[in-house]
Structures are given as C-alpha cells and as structure tokens.
Amino acid sequence: QSALTQPASVSGSPGQSITISCTGASGDVGDYTYVSWYQQHPGKAPKLIIYGVSNRPSGFSNRFSGSKSGNTASLTISGLQAEDEADYYCGSYTSSSAVFGGGTKLTVL
C-alpha cells in the first residue's frame, strides 16, 4: 500500500489559517472514514489531533479541524500560533493495514 500524499511544507503568519491536504486512493482515504491527523514536535512522539476525519480528542483546541472530499482529506489550522510549528501527518486505515502520509512541515513565519 502506497503512502498517502501530503505537501512537504506549508507556512503561514500568526493569526492566519492554513490547510494541509492528504491524498489517498479509493482503497484507503476514499473509501473509509478512518482518517486521522497527528502533530509531531521535534524529538517528541506524534500526538493525535483529529480522528474519524473531523473529530477532535477531548480537550484539544478547536482551532484544528478536519474534512474529507473524495480521496482527499484536509487539516485546517485557524488562528495560527507559534506553538503550531511542527510536522503533521495524516493516517488512514483499511480492512487490512494502516498507512501514513509523508508528512508536512508547518512553519509559522
């Protein structure tokens, strides 16, 4: 199963909104609602920030939102803050395996 496709990098200024895309195939992102997003700061473990395409874990900031259209899932971060600078990964699950995207480095200018 091929990795999901994400842009290598995105950037934005504090207060702005950015969107990170995650493109899969009909066998993963397209067919399933099991899409998650993870935030990873340098030297740290990934942290779940979105699951089931658009659900946030309890207590997590509502500045983060997720959506899906066809084979592409998206993560939107609104009101960018300095602490949002990190790597972001999408993940999907099929009936037989899990797969991650190649990761997107978010730079807050």
Place this chain on the structure above:
Amino acid sequence: QITLKESGPTLVKPTQTLTLTCTFSGFSLSTSGVGVGWIRQPPGKALEWLALIYWDDDERYSPSLKTRLTITKDTSKNQVVLTMTNMDPVDTATYFCAHHMITSIFDSWGQGTLVTVSS
C-alpha cells in the same frame, strides 16, 4: 490514562534480529476492538506503520516488511513484542508503539526508542 513504553536494544548489528517490547497500562488488550501497533521513523523522515495486533490475536503487517516481522502479545503482562529479522542500517529509526482503535487509528503513543543498526 493510557501509557505505553518501548524497550529494547539501542544498537544491533546488521543481519541480527531486533526484539522490542511495548509495556502498556490504562487499557486491556483483551477488550474487543483494541489493538497495539508498531510504527517507526528513520531520522528526519516520515512515519512508517509496521504491524498491528488485536484483542482477538488477529495480526496485520506492512506488506513491504511482512516477511521480516512478527508481533505477539502477552495479555497477562500487558506487553506486546515485535521482532524484526535480518536488520540492516536502513532500519535505523525510532520505533514507537501505540494504542489502536479502528476509529482513531493510533490515539496514544509511547515515547519511542531509537534503534541504530551498525557493525
């Protein structure tokens, strides 16, 4: 509160077999729908899913690494063990274990353990 912690060697030689243990608390691997997965991340690179084991002993493996991986569980000890044979320098990575539910995929992660493959 779910916690997971990886343990194992930090250095292995090429061709050796790597054995990593994930010790967890805060959930039971005998609960329906629950699984534990292994994911690795080479330095500066992306996450790569390796294997999953479910409460009912169902095992899933990355197609590209399937022939080298074995995942087992010891429910009484709250542990999951991953073995990877024929290690190569390209397998140098931080190895994470994570709690799995199908809806959230991997919702809690261990801190990771760096494994270096070198002679």
